[in-house]
Amino acid sequence: MRQLRELRHRRRLASLIVVTLMIGLLSTSCGLSKDELAGAAHPSLPPGQSNSDTGTNDGSGKGNSGSGSHADDNHAGSPPGQTVALLHPQPPAITIEPPVMLDQPTEQNTDFLSPQGAKLVALTFDDGPDGHHTPAILDILKAKKIHATFFTVGTQVKRYGKVMRRIRDEGSEIGNHSYAHKDLSKLDSNPILNQIKWTDELINKQIGYVPRLVRAPYGATSPLLKQIVKDNGRELIGWTVDTRDWAGSSVAEMRANVNKNTHPGGIILMHSFGSKHVSNTVELLPLIIKDLQNKGYTFVTVSELLAAKAHSNHAKTKQG
Numbered sequence: 001m002r003q004l005r006e007l008r009h010r011r012r013l014a015s016l017i018v019v020t021l022m023i024g025l026l027s028t029s030c031g032l033s034k035d036e037l038a039g040a041a042h043p044s045l046p047p048g049q050s051n052s053d054t055g056t057n058d059g060s061g062k063g064n065s066g067s068g069s070h071a072d073d074n075h076a077g078s079p080p081g082q083t084v085a086l087l088h089p090q091p092p093a094i095t096i097e098p099p100v101m102l103d104q105p106t107e108q109n110t111d112f113l114s115p116q117g118a119k120l121v122a123l124t125f126d127d128g129p130d131g132h133h134t135p136a137i138l139d140i141l142k143a144k145k146i147h148a149t150f151f152t153v154g155t156q157v158k159r160y161g162k163v164m165r166r167i168r169d170e171g172s173e174i175g176n177h178s179y180a181h182k183d184l185s186k187l188d189s190n191p192i193l194n195q196i197k198w199t200d201e202l203i204n205k206q207i208g209y210v211p212r213l214v215r216a217p218y219g220a221t222s223p224l225l226k227q228i229v230k231d232n233g234r235e236l237i238g239w240t241v242d243t244r245d246w247a248g249s250s251v252a253e254m255r256a257n258v259n260k261n262t263h264p265g266g267i268i269l270m271h272s273f274g275s276k277h278v279s280n281t282v283e284l285l286p287l288i289i290k291d292l293q294n295k296g297y298t299f300v301t302v303s304e305l306l307a308a309k310a311h312s313n314h315a316k317t318k319q320g
Contacts, residue, residue: 100193102232103200105212110303113311119264119297122305123148123285124239126177126215127274129156129163134272136282138166144289147171149302151215151237154179154199156273157206164206173301174203175213175237181274185220192228213237213302237302239269245281246271254280258288265309267302 114120128134129152141148150167152174157164167174178184179198187195200210214229215237229236241261243254258268268288270281289299300308 097190100190102197103210105210105233107209107212110307112304112307114308120300120305120308121297122267122300122302125270125272126151127153128272129160130273133278133282134163137272140285142170146299147301149173151175151177153177153181154202157202161206168207173303175211175215177215178217181217183220184216184225185222192225240266241268243270246275248277251280251284254284255287259291
């Protein structure tokens with residue numbers, strides 16, 4: 001009897017060793033821990049939680065079904081072929097973000113009919129507002145009785161609401177220049193829409209309307225950006241003259257650049273924030289206003305320029 005008991009003990013020990021080796025081999029081949037193997041039959045479990053935490057087996061040898069069957073306790077309640085699924089895990093589910101929706105522009109439409117033969121030009125200022133250079137620029141515009149267009153960045157709009165309202169109240173125009181001055185040409189649809197939407201909301205909060213004009217940071221556009229702007233009733237605005245004030249060009253260099261390259265219907269790019277050289281822009285502004293007025297130019301906002309072009313094109317179409 002003693003020999004028989006020893007034989008049975010050795011058989012149990014051998015079986016235990018074989019089972020342990022099989023579990024180790026399976027966990028290595030699947031890249032799973034023992035706890036993950038225990039929970040693999042229940043993929044909804046958090047990582048590291050085993051079946052013993054869920055009440056799948058109550059210790060009586062019976063599964064949740066109560067059948068009392070011991071045919072395959074390790075896979076009780078599992079669908080057929082679960083072992084194969086362990087060797088070929090399913091890829092994680094992909095979450096699809098809903099599309100971002102823009103509000104329609106609520107800025108009042110601009111109708112501007114220029115005298116025949118008038119030489120129009122628009123002054124534009126990017127990256128503001130701020131509390132120093134933008135007010136200085138507004139002082140000059142007010143003294144000269146000129147309106148301009150300010151393409152504002154959301155992070156600055158949030159900080160300088162008072163300056164935003166001054167721009168509006170003194171007759172100049174405000175456009176959207178993205179929230180954080182990102183290169184929109186490198187972004188997908190939702191990130192582009194968010195950059196526009198967040199700034200729309202801040203501008204609307206500060207001055208009471210959603211703007212119609214959008215200028216891309218760095219002037220960097222893409223077919224996707226152009227389509228988004230068009231689909232949402234906006235106008236994507238570039239420029240015809242870059243003063244290069246952002247690069248530190250001297251006042252004399254910028255003045256010569258503007259005088260040489262400005263033509264009727266032109267849009268001049270300057271900055272009211274975003275560069276340590278903006279003080280040069282403030283110094284430049286009255287000089288180019290004087291130069292261009294002496295050449296017969298009339299200063300308008302970008303929306304007035306677009307309206308004048310639309311009237312001109314319509315007249316040419318009727319004549320044709």
